[in-house]
Amino acid sequence: MGVLDTSTPNLARACDYLLGGGASFAADRALALRLEAIHPGLRELLFSSRTYAADTVARVARGGVSQYLNIGSGLPTTPSTHETARAFLPGARVAYVDRDPVVTDHGRVLVPPGVRYSTGDLAEPEAILASADVAGFLDLSRPVCLILTLVLQTLDPGTARAVAGVLVRALAPGSYLIATAAPGPTGRLPDFTWPLPLTPDDLGSFFAGLDLLPPGVHEGLGAPEGRVLCAAGIKPGGAGPGERA
Numbered sequence: 001m002g003v004l005d006t007s008t009p010n011l012a013r014a015c016d017y018l019l020g021g022g023a024s025f026a027a028d029r030a031l032a033l034r035l036e037a038i039h040p041g042l043r044e045l046l047f048s049s050r051t052y053a054a055d056t057v058a059r060v061a062r063g064g065v066s067q068y069l070n071i072g073s074g075l076p077t078t079p080s081t082h083e084t085a086r087a088f089l090p091g092a093r094v095a096y097v098d099r100d101p102v103v104t105d106h107g108r109v110l111v112p113p114g115v116r117y118s119t120g121d122l123a124e125p126e127a128i129l130a131s132a133d134v135a136g137f138l139d140l141s142r143p144v145c146l147i148l149t150l151v152l153q154t155l156d157p158g159t160a161r162a163v164a165g166v167l168v169r170a171l172a173p174g175s176y177l178i179a180t181a182a183p184g185p186t187g188r189l190p191d192f193t194w195p196l197p198l199t200p201d202d203l204g205s206f207f208a209g210l211d212l213l214p215p216g217v218h219e220g221l222g223a224p225e226g227r228v229l230c231a232a233g234i235k236p237g238g239a240g241p242g243e244r245a
Helices: 011-018 026-038 042-062 081-086 101-108 125-130 157-170 200-205
Strands: 067-071 093-098 115-119 145-149 176-181 229-234
Touching (some): 011 042, 011 101, 042 081, 042 176, 042 229, 081 093, 093 101, 145 157, 157 176, 157 200, 176 200, 200 229
Parallel strands (some): 067 145, 145 176
16 A cells, blocks of 8 residues: 555545544545535435445345445445444455545555455446456355445446446346435536436336345435435345345
């Protein structure tokens, strides 16, 4: 890991601050407050997405799935994927992937053994799947829980559908996809682009080939301006929720 630059604000650390984490510095906290001023409800949106993901990871882990691939992960703010899964399965393997090398460098010092951080771009799913920190760490012939929270809308809906399709096809039966998206137009933030609004139908289309878990695509908890679109699905042919996969 190189020398950590604490003077340049970083979006992931700003989000960590908004979520109550301790990995931010003064420049990050200043960025977080500017983002909140531009987009009221951003903090609630982040909390809503993180809460839904954690609750669903807990459900999946209770069913026995012990492998997790979190792409566009940001920093592992509590409740993180690995903390949540390992509360039920202490040996769960978690691979975090983010396109920002600052995030991956910082993330590596925050996670315990058995958890990986690697640099990869969601727009290049084949490269992520072939990387040593995914293909050499997770057994893709067994169920994996794929987590894509507040990241698919950094791509246009057509590209996002194609990317989700590549990732889902690589998963074994009994695997899960957890996804969230901010509904409606959000504009452009520094290094944080949600270029197009996503509708419930858009989010649902990313689950082609999967069986949606009840209640399907829905809004998460929170005030109206902070609600996030949420959904989770399972790839048919494997163990269902509550069964060891």
